[in-house]
Amino acid sequence: MLSTNFIRQIPQRWLKVAALALGLACAAALPGVSAPRETDTPAAAKDVAPPAKRVVVRFLTDSDFPPFNFYDEDGVLVGFNIDLARAICTELATSCDIKARPWEELFTGLKSGEADAVIAAHKVTSKAIADVDFTERYFHTPGRFAGRKETTGLEISPAGLDGKRIAVAKGSTHEAFLKTFFRDSPLALFENADLAREALAAGKADIVFDDGISLAFWLNGTLSRQCCDMKGGPYLEPKFFGDGLAIAVPKSDPEIKGMLNDALKRVRASGRFEELVQRYFPVRIY
Numbered sequence: 001m002l003s004t005n006f007i008r009q010i011p012q013r014w015l016k017v018a019a020l021a022l023g024l025a026c027a028a029a030l031p032g033v034s035a036p037r038e039t040d041t042p043a044a045a046k047d048v049a050p051p052a053k054r055v056v057v058r059f060l061t062d063s064d065f066p067p068f069n070f071y072d073e074d075g076v077l078v079g080f081n082i083d084l085a086r087a088i089c090t091e092l093a094t095s096c097d098i099k100a101r102p103w104e105e106l107f108t109g110l111k112s113g114e115a116d117a118v119i120a121a122h123k124v125t126s127k128a129i130a131d132v133d134f135t136e137r138y139f140h141t142p143g144r145f146a147g148r149k150e151t152t153g154l155e156i157s158p159a160g161l162d163g164k165r166i167a168v169a170k171g172s173t174h175e176a177f178l179k180t181f182f183r184d185s186p187l188a189l190f191e192n193a194d195l196a197r198e199a200l201a202a203g204k205a206d207i208v209f210d211d212g213i214s215l216a217f218w219l220n221g222t223l224s225r226q227c228c229d230m231k232g233g234p235y236l237e238p239k240f241f242g243d244g245l246a247i248a249v250p251k252s253d254p255e256i257k258g259m260l261n262d263a264l265k266r267v268r269a270s271g272r273f274e275e276l277v278q279r280y281f282p283v284r285i286y
Contacts, residue, residue, distance in 0.1 A: 053094075054092070054094050054116075054259070055094060055095060056094055056095040056096070056097050057085075057088070057089055057092060057094050057095075057096060057097070057116050057117065057256070057259075057260075058097040058099075058114070058115040058116045058117070059085045059096065059097065059098045059099070059115060059116070059117050059118070059119050060098075060099055060100075060101050060106050060109050060110060060114065060115040060117075060118045060119075060120070061077075061081055061082065061085075061098060061099075061100055061101075061106075061118065061119050061120040062100060062101060062102060062103045062106060062120050063077060063100040064103075065079075065120070065121055066079060067079055067080050067217075067280040067281065068080045068081045068120070068121040068280075069081045069082055069100070069119075069120060069121070071100075077098065077100055079280070080276055080277075080279075080280040080281075081119045081120060081121060082098060083276050083279075083280075084119065084138065084267070084273070084276060085098055085119050086098075087267045087272050087273075087276070088260060088263040088264065088267060089263075091262075091263040091266045091267055091270075092259060092263050099115070103120070106118045106120055106122075106248070107128075107131055107132055107248065110132060110248060110249075110250055111131075111132070111250060116249070116250075116253070116256050117135075117247050117248065117249050117256060117260060118132075118247065118248040118249075119247045119248075120248075121139070121245050122134075122245060122246065122247075122248050123141075123242045123243065123244070123245060124137065124242070124243040124244060124245070124246050125242070125243070128248070132248045132249065132250065132251060133248070133249050133250065133251045133254075133257055134246035134247065134248055134249065135246050135247040135249060135257055135260045135261050135264065136246065136261050136264060137243065137244030137245060137246050138244075138245060138246060138247065138264055138273075139244060139245040140234075140236050140241070140242075140244040140245070140286075141211060141212065141213055141241055141242060141244075141245070142212040142234030142235055142236050142241060142285060142286065143173075143174055143177055143209060143210070143211065143212065143234070143235040143236075143237075143240065143241050144209070144210065144211075144212035144215050144230055144232075144234055144235070144285065145166075145207050145208070145209050145230070145231045145232050146197075146200065146207065146208050146210070146215050146218075146219060146228045146229065146230055146231060147200070147206065147207040147208075147228055147229070147231045148200070148203075148227055148228050149226075149227065149228060149229050151206070151207075151231075154207075154231055156231050156232025156233070157232075158181055158182050158183070158184065158185075161182055161184075161185045161206075161207065162184045162185065163184065163185065163186070164185050164186075164206040164207055165185070165186050165187075165188050165205045165206045165207075166178060166182065166185050166186070166187055166188065166205065166206065166207050166208065166209055167187075167188045167190060167196040167197070167199040167200050167204070167205035167207070167208040167209070168187055168188070168189065168190070168196055168208065168209045168210070169189075169190060169191070169192055169193040169195075169196050169210070170189040170190060170191060172193070173240045173241060174209050174210055174211070174240075175187065175189065176240060177209070177235065177237065177240040177241075178209055180240075188204070188205045193210050193211070193214060196208050196210065197210065197215070197218050197223070197224070198223070200227070200228060201223075201224055201225055201227045201228065207231060208228075212234055212285040212286075213281070213285055215230065215283075215285075216230075216281050216282060216283035216284075216285050217282065217283075219282075219283050220282035220283050229283075230283065230284070233286075234285065234286050247260055
């Protein structure tokens with residue numbers, strides 16, 4: 001489908017071609033005057049059509065990863081990624097087409113040409129990069145500490161947590177991080193993050209270390225019994241917590257990657273990105 005701007009350019013080119021043809025005919029008819037050769041035409045004067053503007057950007061996502069992408073109680077696809085995709089389309093002055101597919105079918109749909117991009121909170125990994133390309137990172141999943149509200153003045157550092165009992169999920173990247181940087185703190189290992197957080201709420205641990213997004217929702221939910229809050233700042237080491245989330249694009253379409261990167265910058269500069277973070281995350285994760 002051609003854009004309106006492209007259609008408007010067609011008559012102008014016809015007029016230019018017609019004028020050039022008329023000039024050549026007149027010049028050839030005059031004695032002693034030869035028609036200019038094509039090579040005599042300055043390069044700047046040649047009519048080069050600009051690339052066609054995209055009328056729509058087609059996104060794929062999945063529907064089971066709240067708050068990033070999920071169906072609400074009315075069966076409408078919503079979430080942080082959905083609103084971010086629409087904000088990107090607004091910056092690009094294009095329509096948005098967003099469809100949900102099972103997670104395992106997203107890259108297949110992208111490479112088959114069903115979509116221009118996948119926005120489903122994919123982490124940038126070496127395995128994924130071998131399959132698709134990615135935009136600049138738009139989100140990171142930090143590691144965060146949380147402790148009881150009455151525990152004040154606690155310095156979140158290896159020295160400040162020396163001897164403090166830290167609850168953490170066994171076998172997780174968060175455990176690996178603590179064993180690397182908080183070696184003097186005894187670790188209370190649990191089978192999963194839910195049990196580690198419950199140990200903190202029950203007073204069986206001094207502090208918990210977990211994924212910042214999960215902690216934010218736990219702190220704001222009923223399971224925490226409003227016992228605790230975030231302590232210290234975010235930890236974003238890629239070796240442990242990944243290289244961030246990005247929009248997947250085909251390796252064969254560098255144009256869409258550039259368009260999305262430019263639009264993401266404008267969404268951030270406008271303040272719209274921060275509005276979306278505040279809307280979908282009840283506790284600040286950064």
